[in-house]
Amino acid sequence: xxxxxxxxxxxxxxxxxxQSARTFAVQEDRTREKFYCLSMFxxxxxxxxxGHVRNYTIGDVISRYQRMLGKNVMxxxxxxxxxxxAENAAIENNIPPAEWTRSNIDYMRTQLQRLGFAYDWDRxxxxxxPQYYQWEQWFFTQLxxxxxxxxxxxxxxxxxxxxxxxxxEQVIDGRGWRSGALVERREIPQWFLRITAYADELLGDLxxxxxxxxxxxxxxxxxxxxxxxxxxxxxxxxxxxxxxxxTTRPDTLxxxxxxxxxPEHPLALTAAQHDPAIADFIASCATLSTAEAVVExxxxxxxxxxxxxxHPLTGEKIPVWVANxxxxxYGTGAVMSVPAHDQRxxxxxxxxxxxxxxxxxxxxxxxxxxxxxxxxxxxxxxxxAEYDGLDYARAFEQITERLxxxxxxxxxxxxxxxDWLVSRQRYWGCPIPVLYEEDGNIVPxxxxxxPVKLPEQIEWQGVSSPLKSMPEFFxxxxxxxxEPLTRETDTFDTFFExxxxxxxxxxxxxxxxxxxxxxxxxxxxxxxxxxEHAVLHLLYARFFQKLMRDAGLMTAGEPFTRLLTQGMVCKxxxxxxxxxxxxxxxxxxxxxxxxxxxxxxxxxxLTTDGEPVEIGSVEKMSKSKNNGVDPQVLIERYGxxxxxxxxxxxxxxxxTLEWSDSAVEGAFRFIRSxxxxxxxxxxxxxxxxxxxxxxxxxxxxxxRQIHETIDKVTDDISRRYKFxxxxxxxxxxxxxxxxxxxxxxxxxxxLQEGLETAVLLLAPIIPHCTDTLWRALGHDLEPxxxxxxxxxxxxxxxxxxxxxVVQVNGKKRAELSVAxxxxxxxxxxxxxxxxxxxxxxxxxxxxxxxVVPGRLINIVVQ
RNA sequence: GCCGGGGUGGCGGAACUGGUAGACGCGCCAGACUCAAAAUCUGGUAUGGGUAACCAUGUGCGAGUUCGAUUCUCGCUCCCGGCACCA
Numbered sequence: 001x002x003x004x005x006x007x008x009x010x011x012x013x014x015x016x017x018x019q020s021a022r023t024f025a026v027q028e029d030r031t032r033e034k035f036y037c038l039s040m041f042x043x044x045x046x047x048x049x050x051g052h053v054r055n056y057t058i059g060d061v062i063s064r065y066q067r068m069l070g071k072n073v074m075x076x077x078x079x080x081x082x083x084x085x086a087e088n089a090a091i092e093n094n095i096p097p098a099e100w101t102r103s104n105i106d107y108m109r110t111q112l113q114r115l116g117f118a119y120d121w122d123r124x125x126x127x128x129x130p131q132y133y134q135w136e137q138w139f140f141t142q143l144x145x146x147x148x149x150x151x152x153x154x155x156x157x158x159x160x161x162x163x164x165x166x167x168x169e170q171v172i173d174g175r176g177w178r179s180g181a182l183v184e185r186r187e188i189p190q191w192f193l194r195i196t197a198y199a200d201e202l203l204g205d206l207x208x209x210x211x212x213x214x215x216x217x218x219x220x221x222x223x224x225x226x227x228x229x230x231x232x233x234x235x236x237x238x239x240x241x242x243x244x245x246x247t248t249r250p251d252t253l254x255x256x257x258x259x260x261x262x263p264e265h266p267l268a269l270t271a272a273q274h275d276p277a278i279a280d281f282i283a284s285c286a287t288l289s290t291a292e293a294v295v296e297x298x299x300x301x302x303x304x305x306x307x308x309x310x311h312p313l314t315g316e317k318i319p320v321w322v323a324n325x326x327x328x329x330y331g332t333g334a335v336m337s338v339p340a341h342d343q344r345x346x347x348x349x350x351x352x353x354x355x356x357x358x359x360x361x362x363x364x365x366x367x368x369x370x371x372x373x374x375x376x377x378x379x380x381x382x383x384x385a386e387y388d389g390l391d392y393a394r395a396f397e398q399i400t401e402r403l404x405x406x407x408x409x410x411x412x413x414x415x416x417x418x419d420w421l422v423s424r425q426r427y428w429g430c431p432i433p434v435l436y437e438e439d440g441n442i443v444p445x446x447x448x449x450x451p452v453k454l455p456e457q458i459e460w461q462g463v464s465s466p467l468k469s470m471p472e473f474f475x476x477x478x479x480x481x482x483e484p485l486t487r488e489t490d491t492f493d494t495f496f497e498x499x500x501x502x503x504x505x506x507x508x509x510x511x512x513x514x515x516x517x518x519x520x521x522x523x524x525x526x527x528x529x530x531x532e533h534a535v536l537h538l539l540y541a542r543f544f545q546k547l548m549r550d551a552g553l554m555t556a557g558e559p560f561t562r563l564l565t566q567g568m569v570c571k572x573x574x575x576x577x578x579x580x581x582x583x584x585x586x587x588x589x590x591x592x593x594x595x596x597x598x599x600x601x602x603x604x605x606l607t608t609d610g611e612p613v614e615i616g617s618v619e620k621m622s623k624s625k626n627n628g629v630d631p632q633v634l635i636e637r638y639g640x641x642x643x644x645x646x647x648x649x650x651x652x653x654x655x656t657l658e659w660s661d662s663a664v665e666g667a668f669r670f671i672r673s674x675x676x677x678x679x680x681x682x683x684x685x686x687x688x689x690x691x692x693x694x695x696x697x698x699x700x701x702x703x704r705q706i707h708e709t710i711d712k713v714t715d716d717i718s719r720r721y722k723f724x725x726x727x728x729x730x731x732x733x734x735x736x737x738x739x740x741x742x743x744x745x746x747x748x749x750x751l752q753e754g755l756e757t758a759v760l761l762l763a764p765i766i767p768h769c770t771d772t773l774w775r776a777l778g779h780d781l782e783p784x785x786x787x788x789x790x791x792x793x794x795x796x797x798x799x800x801x802x803x804x805v806v807q808v809n810g811k812k813r814a815e816l817s818v819a820x821x822x823x824x825x826x827x828x829x830x831x832x833x834x835x836x837x838x839x840x841x842x843x844x845x846x847x848x849x850x851v852v853p854g855r856l857i858n859i860v861v862q
Numbered sequence: 863g864c865c866g867g868g869g870u871g872g873c874g875g876a877a878c879u880g881g882u883a884g885a886c887g888c889g890c891c892a893g894a895c896u897c898a899a900a901a902u903c904u905g906g907u908a909u910g911g912g913u914a915a916c917c918a919u920g921u922g923c924g925a926g927u928u929c930g931a932u933u934c935u936c937g938c939u940c941c942c943g944g945c946a947c948c949a
Contacts, residue, residue, distance in 0.1 A: 043949055084948065156947075167947040215866055219944075222865050292945050296863040325863095329946095344863085417946090424947060494949070532943060534866075567867095568942080620942085649887070650874060654867095656942075658874060663888045670887080676902095715878085725876070728886035735886090805882045810930040812882050836916080850929050856881055860929045 001682065001776040005675040007639025011768040015116055023785060024118040026074045028520040035071040036521045037063040038502055038560075040529030040537075041078045044104035044126075045085055048111045050569040050621055051530070053631045054647045054657060057765075058566060058723070059528045060117045061648060064764035065717050066525075067118070068789040074521055076505040077112060077119040079105050081128035082429045082494045084167060090428075090460045097428040098456035101128055111632065115640045116768055118785070123508045127430075127497035132504065134451030135513035136496055137433040141444040142551060144434075148194045151442065154329065154421055155264075155290050158186035164464035165425040168291045178463060185286050187264070190423035190490070191432060195543050199224050199415045202542055211526075211562030213654070216534045223535045225416025230400055230409045232336065234259065234309035237317055243267065243309050245336045246414050250403070251395035252338040254384040255359035257349065259309055260302060260323040262333040263288075268322040271305040278303055278322065285324050292327075300325050300348050312408045313385070313399075323348065329418060339374065346374035359383045363391070420540065422493045427465035429491025430454070435476065436486045446479060452487070465489065498537055499544035502527075502559055518554045527560040531654070534565065564721055567656040569647075571627040573616035574604055585626035586613055588661075618658055629659055641766035642668040648723040648765055670731060671769055674762075677738055678755050678773050681748070686778070690749040692796065699750050700796075702740055706754045707796040709733040713761045714789070723765065730761050752777065760790045805856040806831040813837050816857075824851045831857045 018024065028034075039059035042052055056077075063075040079101075086097035093100075105126060112119070125132050143149045157166040161179035165188075170177045195202075203224045206217045229248035236243060243259060261267050263285035272279035281303045289295060302323035309318050325344070326335055339349035340358040349356050358370050360379045368375040378392035387395050403409035423432065431452040433445035445452055455473055458466045467473050467489040474487040503514050506521040523545075529537075538560075545559040574591045575583035586606055591613060594603040604613050621628040634643050646667040651657045695703060709729050716726035737754045740747070756777055763770045763784050774784040799820055804827060806814040814834040818827060828849055831837060837859065844861040851857050 040949095045949090080949070165947075169948045171947095219866050223945085225865095290947080293863080296945085298863095421946075426947085493947070498949085530943090530949090531867080532949080535944060536946065537949080570942095617941090652875085655875090656868085660874065660888065663874065666887055666889095673902095720878070722876095722878085724874090725878095725886080728876075731886055803882085807882085807930070810881090810928095815882080848929070850881090852881055856930090858881080858929055 001679060001772055003679055005672045005769065007641055007671075007769065008636075010772050011114075011116060011640050014768050014771055015113060018116075018118075019113075022122075023783075024075065025120050025122050026072060028517055029072050030520065032070075032072040034521060034525075035063070035066040035073045036506075036524045037066065037073060037075045038505070038524045038527050039075075039077075040527070040533065041080050041498070041501060042108065043080045043083055043085070044101055044108055046104050046107070048108055048631050050629055050631055050647070050657075050659065051566075053115065053643060054569055054653075055528060055530070055566050056112065056115065056117055057644045057647050058564065058653050058721075059526075060115075060644075060767075061717070061723060061764040062526055062528070062721075063118050064767060064785065065789070067785060068760070068763065068787060070788070073118075074123075074505075075117070075119055076123040076508075077117070077121070078123075078125040078501060078505065079108075079127065080494065080498050080501075081105065081126040082491075082497060084169075084426070084428075086428045087426065091463055094460065096456060096458055096460070098128065101126075101428075114635055115631075115644065118767075123505050125501065125504060125508050127494075127501065128428075128454075130451040130453050132501075133430040133497065135504070136430060136492070136500065137445065137450050137452055138447055139500075139513055139547075139551070140492075141433055141447065141450075143193065143547065144444045148197065148547070149191060149422075150194065150419075151189055151191055153187040154190045154192075155185045155187055156190075156425070157290055158184045160184055162463045164462075168289075171289065171291075174287055174289065182287050183289075185288060185290065188425075190421055191434075192419040192421055193543075195420045195540075196415055196417055198543055198546055199226065199417050200413075201546060202417075202539065205542070205558055209558060209561075209563075212560075213563060213565055216531075216538065216563060216565060219534045220539055223417060223539065227414050227416075229412060229414060230403070231412040232312070232403065232409050234312065234318070234336070237308045237310055243320065243334055244332045245334045246331045246412060247336050248414075249338065249341065250399045250409070251378070251381060251387075251390075251392050252341045252359055253311075253313060253336075253399055254381075254387070255338040255340045255357045256311065256318060256336045257339060257355045257357055258337045259318055259320045260326050260335050260337050260345075260348070261305075261320060262326040262328040263322055263324060264328040265322070265326075265333045267305060267307070267320060267334075271307065271322070275306065278305060281322065288324060295325060295327065298324070300344070300351065302348060302352065312403060312406065319354075321352075331414065340370055341374050341376055343374045343376060357383060360392075420493075420543070422496055423490040424493055425465060425468075425489075426491050427454075427458070427467055429494060430497065431467075432488045432490050432492060434488045435478075436488070438484060438486075443478070443485060449479060454491070465491075467491075495537060495540050499540045500548065502541070503545075503548060503554065514548070514553050522554055523556045523558055524560045526562040526564060528564045528653075529566060531565040531567065538563070564653060566653055567651070568620045569657045569659060570618045571621050571629060571659040572618050573625045573627045574606075574613045575616050576613050583614075583616075585616075585624070587626050588629070620656075621659070629661070634664060638664065638668045639768070641671060641768050645671065645727065645766050649727045650724065652722050652724050654721075670734070671766060673738070674734055674758060675769065675773065677734065678759075678776060681751055681755060682776050682778075684743075684748065687748040687752050688745040690753055691746065692793070695746055695750065698740070699742065699746055702736060702742075702754065703750050703796050704799070705733060705736050706750070706757050707792050707794075710757060710761065710790045710792045711797070714792070717764070726761070727765065730758055733758055757790050759784075760787060763787065802854055804831075804854070806834060806837055807856060807858040808837060808840050809860060810858060813840055820854065824853070827851060827857055831859060 037059055039055050063073050067073045081101050086101050089095055089100045090097050157171050159166050159176035159179055159181055161181040166176055171183050174183055176183055203226055206220055227248045229246055230250045231246050233242040233244050263282045268282060272282050302321045305320045305322055307320050311318055337345040339345040339356040341360055356370055361382055362379045381387050381390050381395050431454055433452045435443040460466055474489050476485050476487055478485055502524050503518055507515045507517040541559050548554055549557050574586045578584045590607055591604050592607045604615050606613050619625050646664045712729045713726040716722045759770045759773045771784045801817045802820050804816040804818055805812055814836050816830050841861045847860045847862050849859050
């Protein structure tokens with residue numbers, strides 16, 4: 001080995017040899033245990049960012065560790081290639097999305113290879129390739145035949161100037177991001193997948209996902225939002241039709257004082273025909289956002305429709321209002337309002353001076369202050385005629401039974417989850433494989449005519465999808481009858497592609513959607529990706545897995561056995577207030593920070609002009625905050641191993657990582673000191689075999705540290721996924737090895753074992769330099785990627801003495817060093833005899849003594 | 863607004879099952895080496911008091927449970943993620 005650590009040379013040579021030897025290509029092998037390690041594939045935005053580096057390093061560490069355990073490890077990589085940014089690039093720079101996307105993929109692929117990730121590149125796929133998306137088109141037609149897809153109208157954000165549909169992200173303060181026009185709500189026919197048919201299964205199966213974080217499962221449960229209640233029909237006072245609502249609280253029925261319907265509700269639209277004020281109100285709701293977060297935060301407004309419904313039990317007339325916060329896409333688009341027992345209803349009733357009638361009271365007899373807010377707990381009924389005095393369960397049952405007998409109610413399970421709207425009015429996506437006859441009849445595309453290829457050679461004019469103005473794309477004829485057909489010009493939501501790619505990776509060249517190789521590899525053993533996907537992507541992928549299972553394509557019902565959600569990568573921001581409301585952000589690389597004697601940042605100046613800039617908060621690396629750190633620059637300066645080591649060391653994978661350039665240098669220093677110590681050791685020539693029976697006390701202590709480190713690191717990597725503490729443990733070991741200067745035969749043998757251990761434990765994290773060190777330590781024949789994970793020698797872990805903490809009233813006052821098997825009575829008397837303890841308890845009496853074996857003694861005094 | 867997560871030295875973080883708060887690293891300070899610098903090595907580094915032993919305080923804020931709370935419970939606060947067309 002070279003004396004000097006030169007990452008560039010080592011890494012490129014090793015990566016070339018991995019590539020030529022196809023080290024990470026895998027085949028199904030039923031004699032070996034498989035391990036499928038998957039990281040969420042990237043959107044090819046142009047360059048890798050630190051979030052990618054972090055995500056893929058975590059996956060690579062797990063993959064390489066599993067391989068050292070002897071498993072048949074598959075780690076694939078591909079590209080989530082359809083999406084909005086490619087269209088923006090086309091609009092801004094007139095580059096066709098296909099060309100832009102493919103050149104980004106080529107660049108990012110070289111970046112991933114430069115980081116040394118152990119991917120099986122033979123399995124690479126890009127979702128924009130017809131060979132990939134043809135199968136989801138085929139699958140969609142299958143689902144159509146099963147009745148699991150349907151078409152109905154839904155609201156979109158419509159930009160009246162650009163004449164196009166906008167994504168929520170493209171609507172800023174109610175206006176189109178390019179045109180600045182006030183965005184309108186527009187209803188258009190769109191395609192849906194019936195995910196609600198799987199709601200119960202998606203909910204129930206969460207209980208079996210032991211390898212998923214509780215937080216993600218909770219979010220999915222709340223998202224699905226199963227509730228049991230009643231579908232209730234209120235008869236309109238003036239005619240024989242009914243207003244249908246869903247409620248989980250029939251016990252509060254006597255407190256219903258008004259009904260609220262969505263602006264698009266038929267009752268509201270009918271009332272608007274006769275009342276211009278109502279029509280105006282509904283029109284004013286037309287600029288409402290389709291985003292729930294915006295709707296929930298806006299001012300709650302409404303208007304009486306001037307009609308009433310009959311209360312099913314009292315016959316009283318209840319007014320019907322139209323309200324901007326009731327959404328047509330939720331349930332029936334109408335709600336029964338009980339202001340005394342629902343906070344939102346209470347606020348609306350208070351604003352519009354509607355009656356608030358309390359009908360539920362706490363069981364303990366207290367009277368809640370209804371003037372201050374709604375009482376939302378369950379309790380005992382009052383003001384409810386013959387139901388007074390009943391509790392929630394009895395009231396629910398008795399009121400429900402009566403309404404059922406009247407034919408006014410049906411028990412119903414309702415979900416918050418809505419069917420998945422998969423239509424997008426975009427160009428750069430997978431064409432939806434359906435055709436329409438002249439009268440609107442739907443004809444799914446025949447399997448033999450798939451794929452419906454997205455035309456890639458296009459001229460981009462304006463901002464809306466070129467497909468909408470390409471008759472050569474949408475004008476076609478029926479293959480048998482020859483009658484004219486119009487092709488759907490909408491494309492799929494890009495979540496469609498990412499809902500099944502994990503299955504395609506098992507058999508990327510299959511002559512069907514998947515073949516029987518999925519049975520060997522699926523389910524994914526561990527899936528790694530950002531927490532922001534906790535609900536949507538991860539729920540859709542689970543849904544697709546069940547659809548594929550029910551189509552007979554595979555047997556697994558859940559796609560991901562374990563889930564590791566990664567935190568964001570953040571960095572401090574620097575800016576100047578240049579007026580116009582928006583600060584100007586400067587790259588941290590362009591700023592010089594001055595610190596005080598303690599290292600606190602006190603001032604920052606822009607390096608080029610020497611003038612001060614403000615030090616902002618630590619935020620997620622982004623273009624808008626100009627606080628991104630380009631991985632490429634760091635890889636070129638320090639090598640891939642240092643970047644990998646730092647990202648794994650800086651924080652645990654599920655927490656946010658705050659980027660620090662100087663700490664990166666620390667990671668580089670650590671590798672260099674490991675390199676130096678190994679070099680110094682091997683320069684002295686071969687060493688004797690270790691004989692644990694003849695070690696002296698210091699050698700035994702050092703060897704115990706080696707095996708404690710193996711124990712700790714193994715647990716950290718395999719069970720806890722805490723790579724930062726695993727690395728810290730190896731750093732401690734290296735410090736101990738560096739301090740020992742025992743040149744005796746057995747001293748050198750222990751050092752050899754220590755260095756081999758450090759190299760093996762770090763191999764998954766920094767695979768390049770450890771490969772060189774492994775060979776220098778005398779392992780020329782066995783490649784490090786397939787070296788066995790080190791085993792703990794339990795005998796080496798024995799200790800002669802343990803440290804016991806002595807507390808008085810919970811405060812540490814002394815330490816004792818005792819034999820591990822020391823009796824409790826002896827420890828107590830030693831603790832009481834300690835001079836510092838004696839002094840503190842001198843004028844007090846001992847109440848009791850708590851002994852935690854092997855850890856501490858707490859003397860409680862008064 | 864709703865759902866989920868988080869707040870520990872100058873900084874990133876550690877403390878895994880309620881048992882020594884601050885492992886490991888960065889930064890900073892001092893020293894060694896050097897003509898000098900870089901690199902490297904050694905020591906120190908929560909805050910306040912004390913020469914020291916040691917003492918007091920301290921894990922966002924306020925309460926509670928406990929012999930003992932960063933860890934459990936309740937209330938609050940600030941920050942972050944998601945909210946169905948960003949991916």
